[in-house]
Amino acid sequence: MQITLRYRDEDITLNFENKEVIKVSDILKKLKLTDKTAFVVRNGEISQPHENIKGDDNIEVISVISGG
Amino acid sequence: MLAKCKICKDKGVDKQALVMLTTYKLNLCIDHFISWLEKRTDETIKKFKMFGKKEKILVAVSGGKDSLNLWYILNKLGYIADGFYVDLGIEGYSDKSKIFAQNMAEKINRNLLVVDMKKEISDIISISKKSKRPVCSICGTIKRYYFNKTAKDYGYDILATGHNLDDEVGVLFGNTINWKVDYLKRQYPVLEGKKGFIKKVKPFCRISEKESAMYSFFNKIDYIKKECPKSKGATSIKNKQIIAQIEENILAFKIRFYIDFLTYMHPLLQNEIIHKDEPTNCSVCGEPSFNNICSVCGLKEKL
Numbered sequence: 386m387q388i389t390l391r392y393r394d395e396d397i398t399l400n401f402e403n404k405e406v407i408k409v410s411d412i413l414k415k416l417k418l419t420d421k422t423a424f425v426v427r428n429g430e431i432s433q434p435h436e437n438i439k440g441d442d443n444i445e446v447i448s449v450i451s452g453g
Numbered sequence: 454m455l456a457k458c459k460i461c462k463d464k465g466v467d468k469q470a471l472v473m474l475t476t477y478k479l480n481l482c483i484d485h486f487i488s489w490l491e492k493r494t495d496e497t498i499k500k501f502k503m504f505g506k507k508e509k510i511l512v513a514v515s516g517g518k519d520s521l522n523l524w525y526i527l528n529k530l531g532y533i534a535d536g537f538y539v540d541l542g543i544e545g546y547s548d549k550s551k552i553f554a555q556n557m558a559e560k561i562n563r564n565l566l567v568v569d570m571k572k573e574i575s576d577i578i579s580i581s582k583k584s585k586r587p588v589c590s591i592c593g594t595i596k597r598y599y600f601n602k603t604a605k606d607y608g609y610d611i612l613a614t615g616h617n618l619d620d621e622v623g624v625l626f627g628n629t630i631n632w633k634v635d636y637l638k639r640q641y642p643v644l645e646g647k648k649g650f651i652k653k654v655k656p657f658c659r660i661s662e663k664e665s666a667m668y669s670f671f672n673k674i675d676y677i678k679k680e681c682p683k684s685k686g687a688t689s690i691k692n693k694q695i696i697a698q699i700e701e702n703i704l705a706f707k708i709r710f711y712i713d714f715l716t717y718m719h720p721l722l723q724n725e726i727i728h729k730d731e732p733t734n735c736s737v738c739g740e741p742s743f744n745n746i747c748s749v750c751g752l753k754e755k756l
Contacts, residue, residue: 394679421663422697426670431471447670447678449662450619450693451517 388412390444410434416446423448458482460489472667476705483671490668494526494656501642503654504611510534511609513600514557514565516550518669518676519615521557523657525674527613528561534613535564537603539596542569542576543682550677557674566607568599574753578683584755588683591752598749602740604651616655619662622707623692625714638722641715648732649741661707662693 386401390412399415401407409425409432416423425432426445438444458481461468470480474489481489497503504510510527514520514536527534538554540547551567558565570576577595581588604612621640628636646652657665669676684690700706734740735747746754 394677419697419701421700422694424663424667424670431667431670447666449666450690450697451519451662451680 388438388444390446392416392446393448407438408434409436409438412438412444412446416448418446418448422450456480458485460485474664476661476708487668487671490660490664491526491530493659494523495530497642497659498654498656501654503613503643503656504532504652506531506533508533508610509608510611510613511537511566511600511604511607512613513596513615514538514554515615516553516677517615518674519617519620519657519660519662519665521553521615521674521676522665522668522672523613523615524557524563525561525672527656528563535566535609537566537600538568539599540567540569540571541592541595542571543578544576546677546679546682549679553676566603568603570595573599574749575756580752580756584752589687592683594748594752598740598747601649601651602738605649609651612651612653614653614655615657617657617660617662617665618707618711619693619696620689621655621658622696622711623689625711626696627688627692634722637718641719649734650732658711659708 386404386407387398388401388407389396389398391397399412401411401415404411409427410420412425413419413423413434420434424447426447427436427438427442429443456470456473458466458468458470459479461482468482471483472481472486474481474486479489510532512520512524512527512534514524515538520536524534524536536554536558538551540551554565570580574580575583577588577591580586580595581591584591600612603609621642625637625640627633628640642655642658644650644653668674696707732741732743733745735742735750736745737750738747740747740749742748744751
């Protein structure tokens with residue numbers, strides 16, 4: 386399954402092989418993030434890690450760590 | 454079962470919580486989270502005696518979430534706060550980050566002072582190449598110099614930066630594991646003004662990065678999410694990632710590590726006084742310096 390989302394002001398596509406149901410936590414894990422270092426906005430609202438993603442969801446991942 | 458907002462519940466209202474502040478065991482609805490964060494910022498200002506309502510504050514604004522949020526909140530709380538932005542001339546980045554700073558100035562109807570490094574000296578990439586110093590080091594030197602100088606030139610009493618809890622803990626962690634005692638002595642939310650240096654404060658030092666990011670989201674404050682292209686592999690980011698892992702295993706690690714350091718260790722370090730030279734005035738520009746010529750005038754000479 387493929388999910389396209391917005392991350393750090395860019396559109397990216399994530400591939401999830403052998404998965405029929407994708408949760409918010411799966412997206413964070415794929416991007417090597419946790420719910421301490423990021424949150425997921427789904428259709429304009431913050432989603433909790435246990436929630437399922439639907440194919441037509443508009444998703445943005447907000448990574449909170451900044452620096453340099 | 455969905456968590457309920459604690460503050461609403463205390464008032465007899467049944468409302469779903471959308472923000473789970475596990476550090477404080479507090480679940481809040483959007484409105485109460487926003488007021489919680491603003492109140493926490495104001496409490497930090499008062500606790501560390503940072504400034505009052507009559508002082509003129511200059512906020513260092515980068516276009517990132519923390520500085521923009523701080524600027525927004527200070528004005529909402531009734532403080533007199535303008536913004537200051539340094540255009541570092543980083544291609545594909547500085548032009549974008551400046552727009553967010555300008556948008557905030559318009560939103561809150563406050564002044565944004567801008568220094569353009571290409572006009573002052575050069576873009577910082579070129580400065581870094583010619584001086585053979587890392588870009589991040591040049592960036593820090595430049596920002597500190599112009600932040601302080603601009604505040605004095607325009608009559609500001611206080612300099613405020615958006616350093617948040619994660620920033621402070623990252624620095625504290627790095628200085629502790631390397632035992633940089635001199636830096637640990639100086640780590641505090643307030644740097645008092647002296648000899649040409651304006652008082653500098655960090656009102657967001659008890660606000661975590663995630664709390665700040667959620668505040669931006671709920672208040673529709675747009676900021677640059679793209680990382681500075683020169684920050685890849687930065688030690689500060691690596692330290693934050695390590696600390697995030699510690700926080701996964703030790704609840705409230707960040708806030709306790711930082712506040713306990715300020716409460717117990719910082720006072721002990723002040724008793725160890727190491728006499729160092731007081732700053733003098735740079736022989737070229739007159740700004741405070743610990744050398745005959747300050748760092749920025751030194752860079753200008755090399756270019």
